[in-house]
Amino acid sequence: MSSKKRKADQDGDEMSVSPLVSPAIGSRQLSRPSKKVRPTEVTGRPLSLPRLLETLDTSQLRIVLQTICERHPDLGQEIVNGAPRPTVASALHVLEDYQEKLRAAVPYGQSSSDYTYYRVKQPLIALVDAISDFTPQYLPPTETQTSTSLQYLDGATKIIHILPDWDSPSYRQHKENAYDEISRAWALVIQEAAKRGGGFVLHTGGWDQTLAKHNQQAGGRLEAAIRAMADLGWTGPSVGVPQTQSSASDQNSIRNQLLNGTYGSPVRVGPW
Numbered sequence: 001m002s003s004k005k006r007k008a009d010q011d012g013d014e015m016s017v018s019p020l021v022s023p024a025i026g027s028r029q030l031s032r033p034s035k036k037v038r039p040t041e042v043t044g045r046p047l048s049l050p051r052l053l054e055t056l057d058t059s060q061l062r063i064v065l066q067t068i069c070e071r072h073p074d075l076g077q078e079i080v081n082g083a084p085r086p087t088v089a090s091a092l093h094v095l096e097d098y099q100e101k102l103r104a105a106v107p108y109g110q111s112s113s114d115y116t117y118y119r120v121k122q123p124l125i126a127l128v129d130a131i132s133d134f135t136p137q138y139l140p141p142t143e144t145q146t147s148t149s150l151q152y153l154d155g156a157t158k159i160i161h162i163l164p165d166w167d168s169p170s171y172r173q174h175k176e177n178a179y180d181e182i183s184r185a186w187a188l189v190i191q192e193a194a195k196r197g198g199g200f201v202l203h204t205g206g207w208d209q210t211l212a213k214h215n216q217q218a219g220g221r222l223e224a225a226i227r228a229m230a231d232l233g234w235t236g237p238s239v240g241v242p243q244t245q246s247s248a249s250d251q252n253s254i255r256n257q258l259l260n261g262t263y264g265s266p267v268r269v270g271p272w
Contacts, residue, residue, distance in 0.1 A: 088148060091134045092155040098127040099159055117171050120164070127163070128174050131156055135185050140192045149189040150207055157182050157214050157222075179221040186211060186225030190232070199232045 047055070056064065069076030102123040107116055136142065138152035160182060163175045193199045202208055211229055215222040 086134075086137065088138065088152045088155065091137070091152060092159075095127065095130055095134065095156065095159055098123065098130050099162070102127050113167055113171070116164075117166060117168075124163070124174055127159075128178050131159065131178060132181055135181065139185055139188055146189060146193045146196070146201060147205070150202075150205075153182065153186055153189065154210060154214075157186075157218075161214075161217050176221070179218055180224075183222040183224040186222065187228035190225065190228040194228075194232055202229070202232070 046052075053061070065079075069079060102120055105120045105123045107119050111119075135152070135156060138149045140149070143149050160175065160178045163178065165175065166172045190199065190202060193202055208229055211222065211225055215226050
């Protein structure tokens, strides 16, 4: 009995020093993850500038920027001076957006000419004004590359072609004015190109035929441009040819064909 009791006492002694009841464990400080302290008070507040800008689309950003520039003209001029020059593709893309708005404004079904005009008047004027504003950007001396000027004029003229034709002369005035401005723009570029190698780049690039096709589609309303192209004088009376033969052959010269809107073959040449 004494041996058994001693064993039990020994077991109790061992339990008393067991790690489960070790005082060192009980007094140890357990590390806990730090908890982010948030303000206890919840209240409304505006977005920060970076978050606000993330919510704005391109159109909204443009409006905000334009408003700021109108209030601070010096800042607006700084943006104009520092912004990259628009490419021909970007400018034509903007014009195509205006063109799409014009197309979307056309009423469905059969409508009178007056009703249709007043439905599309606002986007029509917006498109014509946009063409008028963009065109000087691509004319000399602002634009020094003839090829860039011609690419823009080609694209802008195509957009003018599809402007609606109205029976009323007052309604047609928008398209007539657009043709007049773009024709004078063509003439200026052609005249400047003529100072560089006699305008040979216009002929080799097929731009003479491109312009002739534009004039034909415009119903002969690109007269100023056609005359500027014809004045380059690539063809004309041949030296030593009798006047009668010269007059007869002159009927088929490029100048007369350009003025009559009949110049150009059905073969595709140039950037048309």
